[in-house]
Amino acid sequence: MIAAIDMTDPALVMGHPSIDEQHRALLGMIEELDERMGRGEFGQGVLDAIQGMLAYAATHFDEEEGLMRESEWPDLSVHRGLHAEFMQKTGGFFEDAASDSEWTSLDVLRFLLHWLLKHIKIEDRRFFDWLAARSA
Ligand SMILES: [Fe+2]
Numbered sequence: 501m502i503a504a505i506d507m508t509d510p511a512l513v514m515g516h517p518s519i520d521e522q523h524r525a526l527l528g529m530i531e532e533l534d535e536r537m538g539r540g541e542f543g544q545g546v547l548d549a550i551q552g553m554l555a556y557a558a559t560h561f562d563e564e565e566g567l568m569r570e571s572e573w574p575d576l577s578v579h580r581g582l583h584a585e586f587m588q589k590t591g592g593f594f595e596d597a598a599s600d601s602e603w604t605s606l607d608v609l610r611f612l613l614h615w616l617l618k619h620i621k622i623e624d625r626r627f628f629d630w631l632a633a634r635s636a
């Protein structure tokens with residue numbers, strides 16, 4: 501079981517209400533999956549939840565990239581590549597879970613969670629700091 505994520509941690513707050521809400525929801529979905537899989541649930545319900553998380557991540561990444569495009573952030577293409585990496589890893593995780601490799605899946609899920617936390621704190625932060633400085 502992973503430790504609960506403190507969503508009031510200033511390192512996780514970008515100051516953009518809808519993006520912050522999406523980060524909270526996405527991290528919450530992964531935490532919930534970890535809890536369910538940690539309890540030994542590996543049925544269709546868990547697979548559906550992983551697909552729901554994938555769909556939500558795709559929507560979030562689109563919206564975030566839209567903001568970056570509108571503001572003409574020079575590092576958009578690098579950031580897009582990072583989002584694509586997450587989607588690819590999560591797709592692989594779904595395949596693993598579907599083929600019943602339980603422990604591998606749980607490890608990969610935790611890897612994804614840590615990847616996302618780091619991504620928000622470092623990579624998303626880089627953009628939102630740039631945006632704030634630009635509009636100041
Ligand atoms: Fe994000």
Ligand SMILES: [Fe+2]
Pocket residue numbers: 564579583619623624
């Ligand atoms: Fe991002």
